[in-house]
Amino acid sequence: MSFLHKLGLGMGSGTTRGVSLPIHANSRARTPGAPISAVGPARSPESPGSARVSNGLKEFLWNLDGLGRGSLLDLGPASQTTLNFFIERGFRVSSEDILRGWKAFLTEEERRLREDVSACETLDMTPTGRATRFLVENLKYSRASFDAVLLWDLLDYLEPMLVKQMVASLTELLRPGGVILAMFHSKKPEGFQRYRVADSHTLQVISTPVICPPQKVYQNREIQDLFTRFRTMKSFVGRDQLRESLFIK
Amino acid sequence: MWKKEDSKPEGVSGAPASPINSSTSSSTAAANMPSPSGAPQGSSRTAACISQGIKIKGEVTGSEDLFVDGVVEGKLSLTTNSCLTIGPNGHVKADVLAREVIVRGKIEGKVTGRDRVQLGSTGEITGEVQTDRLAIEDGALLRGKVEAGRQTTKSAEIKASAATATGKAVDATALNSGTAAD
Numbered sequence: 001m002s003f004l005h006k007l008g009l010g011m012g013s014g015t016t017r018g019v020s021l022p023i024h025a026n027s028r029a030r031t032p033g034a035p036i037s038a039v040g041p042a043r044s045p046e047s048p049g050s051a052r053v054s055n056g057l058k059e060f061l062w063n064l065d066g067l068g069r070g071s072l073l074d075l076g077p078a079s080q081t082t083l084n085f086f087i088e089r090g091f092r093v094s095s096e097d098i099l100r101g102w103k104a105f106l107t108e109e110e111r112r113l114r115e116d117v118s119a120c121e122t123l124d125m126t127p128t129g130r131a132t133r134f135l136v137e138n139l140k141y142s143r144a145s146f147d148a149v150l151l152w153d154l155l156d157y158l159e160p161m162l163v164k165q166m167v168a169s170l171t172e173l174l175r176p177g178g179v180i181l182a183m184f185h186s187k188k189p190e191g192f193q194r195y196r197v198a199d200s201h202t203l204q205v206i207s208t209p210v211i212c213p214p215q216k217v218y219q220n221r222e223i224q225d226l227f228t229r230f231r232t233m234k235s236f237v238g239r240d241q242l243r244e245s246l247f248i249k
Numbered sequence: 250m251w252k253k254e255d256s257k258p259e260g261v262s263g264a265p266a267s268p269i270n271s272s273t274s275s276s277t278a279a280a281n282m283p284s285p286s287g288a289p290q291g292s293s294r295t296a297a298c299i300s301q302g303i304k305i306k307g308e309v310t311g312s313e314d315l316f317v318d319g320v321v322e323g324k325l326s327l328t329t330n331s332c333l334t335i336g337p338n339g340h341v342k343a344d345v346l347a348r349e350v351i352v353r354g355k356i357e358g359k360v361t362g363r364d365r366v367q368l369g370s371t372g373e374i375t376g377e378v379q380t381d382r383l384a385i386e387d388g389a390l391l392r393g394k395v396e397a398g399r400q401t402t403k404s405a406e407i408k409a410s411a412a413t414a415t416g417k418a419v420d421a422t423a424l425n426s427g428t429a430a431d
Contacts (some may be wrong), residue, residue, distance in 0.1 A: 077387075080384060
């Protein structure tokens with residue numbers, strides 16, 4: 001193993017660093033048989049439709065292995081490749097594009113306020129109130145109904161108050177042992193990308209017009225605080241400053 | 250004499266248009282019929298059409314292809330080999346059942362496509378999708394549960410045939426023959 005690999009800054013094959021952080025002292029981190037750094041180079045997501053080797057996805061699938069007919073919630077855009085990938089593996093998939101839903105919600109709120117000035121007084125216009133109203137209409141699933149959630153990088157684009165409430169909702173929706181795959185930008189993203197599962201260790205990165213502007217860059221400690229009810233957190237940092245995180249309930 | 254009659258082109262003025270019957274209409278006759286704008290291209294049969302500006306509340310059933318560019322609320326089910334297309338202006342608030350469902354507008358409700366559900370880039374589905382094969386174009390909006398594969402569709406077919414059997418015996422026979430073909 002080279003010196004750079006020892007530092008977790010592998011070149012060539014090791015482009016991501018796996019960081020496993022138990023959230024609670026008694027948490028049990030499950031580790032797959034394959035070494036974390038044994039992957040190909042992660043390409044930058046600037047070009048439309050570029051591929052990105054994803055250790056997070058690999059680990060996510062490893063955790064779901066042997067689950068049989070599990071259920072998955074995809075909170076990204078409806079994509080045939082992603083849906084097919086999981087359906088072929090026997091998953092029942094639910095899809096809900098939260099970012100587009102959030103944008104539609106904000107547009108609707110704005111229209112409502114323009115048309116009815118008195119709505120300003122009746123509606124709770126604080127971020128908390130807005131987040132609560134949004135979640136009344138979205139993520140309407142029964143408790144403990146999913147084994148896995150694909151959260152992608154959408155937390156970076158939502159209001160921090162909504163993020164807090166949404167993570168709490170997702171925690172309720174997940175069964176014990178359930179897994180969330182999320183991504184966080186280490187710096188403010190320049191473009192806007194959406195993701196698809198190409199195969200078991202590759203994501204397709206699709207550059208698209210901005211749906212919502214980025215709201216916040218989360219630090220490691222903030223991420224841990226958000227997912228405090230999860231027993232394990234595992235992160236993989238790519239060269240493109242995108243951190244893939246896995247949370248196990 | 251015989252040859253002259255045979256070589257007469259179809260659709261010539263004065264010649265009566267052939268009746269559109271799903272069991273008897275030929276593909277050439279159907280190809281000559283004008284199709285509603287936005288209707289699926291390449292379809293060998295002419296689709297019935299609920300145009301933009303028309304609103305139907307209640308239950309719509311049939312055994313022909315249907316193109317919906319208006320509003321339908323209630324229930325929409327097509328039997329046998331029928332294809333349902335929701336045009337870009339179409340808005341369906343109903344549970345939908347057909348062999349093939351093409352969505353370019355909005356559907357709110359459960360969508361069952363026995364063979365295939367195709368969600369176009371302008372399409373929006375809010376509700377459960379059950380089908381054998383699912384095709385989604387970029388930009389489409391899907392909000393709900395997806396169940397795809399043979400098993401799912403067969404159970405939906407069984408339910409549908411059971412429901413139809415209580416209504417019309419003729420329709421049930423047609424649906425069962427479609428199931429056997431699968």
